[in-house]
Amino acid sequence: MNRKVFANKIILLLTAVLLALFAAGCSRRDNCGECTLVPPEENSLKIVATVFPVYDWVRNILGSNPAGAELTLLYDNGVDPHSFQPTASDIMKVSSCDLFIYVGGESDEWAEDLLQEAVNQDIRTVNLMQVLGDRAIEEEQIQTAEEKKNTEEEEPEYDEHIWLSLRNADALCDAIEEALQEADPAHTDIYKENWKEYKTKLSDLDAEYQQTIQEAELNTLLFADRFPFLYLVNDYGLDHYAAFNGCSAETEASFETIIFLAEKMNELHLPAVLVIEGSDGKIAKTIIRNTDTKDQKVLLMDSLQTASKDGDDQDRTYLSVMKENLDTIKEALTTNSGE
Ligand SMILES: [Zn+2]
Numbered sequence: 001m002n003r004k005v006f007a008n009k010i011i012l013l014l015t016a017v018l019l020a021l022f023a024a025g026c027s028r029r030d031n032c033g034e035c036t037l038v039p040p041e042e043n044s045l046k047i048v049a050t051v052f053p054v055y056d057w058v059r060n061i062l063g064s065n066p067a068g069a070e071l072t073l074l075y076d077n078g079v080d081p082h083s084f085q086p087t088a089s090d091i092m093k094v095s096s097c098d099l100f101i102y103v104g105g106e107s108d109e110w111a112e113d114l115l116q117e118a119v120n121q122d123i124r125t126v127n128l129m130q131v132l133g134d135r136a137i138e139e140e141q142i143q144t145a146e147e148k149k150n151t152e153e154e155e156p157e158y159d160e161h162i163w164l165s166l167r168n169a170d171a172l173c174d175a176i177e178e179a180l181q182e183a184d185p186a187h188t189d190i191y192k193e194n195w196k197e198y199k200t201k202l203s204d205l206d207a208e209y210q211q212t213i214q215e216a217e218l219n220t221l222l223f224a225d226r227f228p229f230l231y232l233v234n235d236y237g238l239d240h241y242a243a244f245n246g247c248s249a250e251t252e253a254s255f256e257t258i259i260f261l262a263e264k265m266n267e268l269h270l271p272a273v274l275v276i277e278g279s280d281g282k283i284a285k286t287i288i289r290n291t292d293t294k295d296q297k298v299l300l301m302d303s304l305q306t307a308s309k310d311g312d313d314q315d316r317t318y319l320s321v322m323k324e325n326l327d328t329i330k331e332a333l334t335t336n337s338g339e
Pocket residue numbers: 082161228246247305
């Protein structure tokens with residue numbers, strides 16, 4: 001881990017030096033025949049978002065995109081944010097943008113380093129965990145038999161999957177819209193209007209979540225997987241069990257954890273085990289094999305951490321995935337006898 005951090009710092013430093021040389025060599029973007037780092041014709045507003053939900057929020061607030069802003073999704077092509085290493089091209093994208101919006105959690109430490117080194121101090125930034133302030137939740141120690149006694153570090157880790165709450169989304173989009181207005185004051189009215197419209201969609205879906213969960217027979221979700229949905233279960237007071245804390249890098253659950261979760265399934269008559277995208281389903285199957293009825297379903301929740309390609313996701317939106325997640329939750333909270 002330390003070696004990785006060190007390597008990152010070296011890359012950042014080298015890129016910063018390169019950028020400094022580039023800035024010194026070329027007065028502006030014109031008259032720059034021998035420099036190829038920045039395409040010469042681009043004066044449009046450049047916005048970079050790290051994760052897909054944030055990218056999609058910006059896309060909605062931009063709407064018809066009156067300024068012709070260039071919006072880039074940094075964690076694209078299936079990149080796992082938890083193991084993201086910026087390439088030189090990623091560093092260039094961030095260093096040359098006008099507005100950089102990032103989560104600001106553990107996975108974005110590289111961004112903090114980069115912003116400190118950045119030659120271009122004009123980059124407007126939005127650190128979303130800072131926006132969230134004390135609404136950020138500490139990653140919890142899941143109550144399974146897994147004993148994780150981290151004796152070295154006692155500093156609290158905040159859960160960085162902050163987009164998995166429609167209520168957070170409201171507060172975060174508000175800050176994004178404000179930053180967009182500052183970056184492009186000419187189109188303030190349009191951004192305000194788009195945000196108003198999107199805000200209603202967020203609160204409508206929040207109300208639907210609230211009602212569905214209130215009316216559900218059951219009140220517990222059980223994840224045979226990693227557990228990035230802490231903000232979501234907190235919003236609606238759902239009980240939850242999971243094989244791992246947050247997005248722990250572990251993939252093997254202990255025998256004790258399996259039995260603990262299987263017993264919870266029996267005790268609470270849960271009809272389904274949940275997994276997140278990318279799961280091989282092994283832990284889920286093992287848990288089900290250890291229950292009394294052995295007939296539970298395995299359902300998938302999408303944590304929106306990974307995305308395919310930049311701009312390639314017109315049909316898959318933050319709202320569409322959150323709606324699908326609600327349908328899944330509804331199924332997981334309905335006993336088989338109720339069907
Ligand atoms: Zn995660």
